[in-house]
């Protein structure tokens with residue numbers, strides 16, 4: 664089932680769009696199944712779960728070239744459960760977190776790849792930066808010697824109204840274009856991580872370079 668789902672999704676993705684298989688709340692066996700089907704890039708949103716999965720796979724020696732992205736809210740006291748393992752942290756949502764990740768990088772002699780999470784859509788509670796905060800932050804990007812700014816991550820409004828979703832994604836895309844024009848020195852700033860199970864096709868129409876898909880690969884999560 665997982666292999667079939669992956670195949671179906673991949674057949675609809677342009678070759679340059681990366682697929683993050685979001686495996687949060689799903690057991691290791693599901694990850695192994697996706698790996699066996701060729702998937703290498705996985706996403707998790709809870710530090711403890713990520714670390715546990717990484718360690719179990721390392722112990723058994725399975726899935727040797729698996730890659731992890733972190734895409735959940737990250738508390739600064741959990742960095743050591745995430746930063747040694749994640750090739751990309753997609754969910755940087757405060758200056759404080761960014762500063763702490765930079766510090767961790769310095770201490771561990773590592774440059775951390777990050778996406779800045781953009782707050783978009785209607786929900787007041789949704790985490791992420793506002794556009795002007797991202798602008799200000801990137802004007803000071805050189806302060807963060809151990810951070811590599813790789814782009815933006817965003818979620819559309821939580822709605823079935825695809826016109827609203829489309830408008831949200833268009834807005835993220837045009838902000839992304841604005842930033843890449845304004846900061847040509849940030850040569851790695853090119854990923855636009857938009858699109859989930861319910862809206863990834865729309866996201867691709869709007870210029871997504873990376874989709875994060877869980878349910879459509881692994882089925883419903885049981886929390």
Ligand SMILES: *Cc1c(COP(=O)(O)O)cnc(C)c1O
Nearest residue numbers: 685708734859860875876877878
């Ligand atoms: C869970 C999650 C996803 C995947 O959601 P699905 O609807 O299951 O595809 C994508 N992005 C983030 C940030 C998530 O937390």
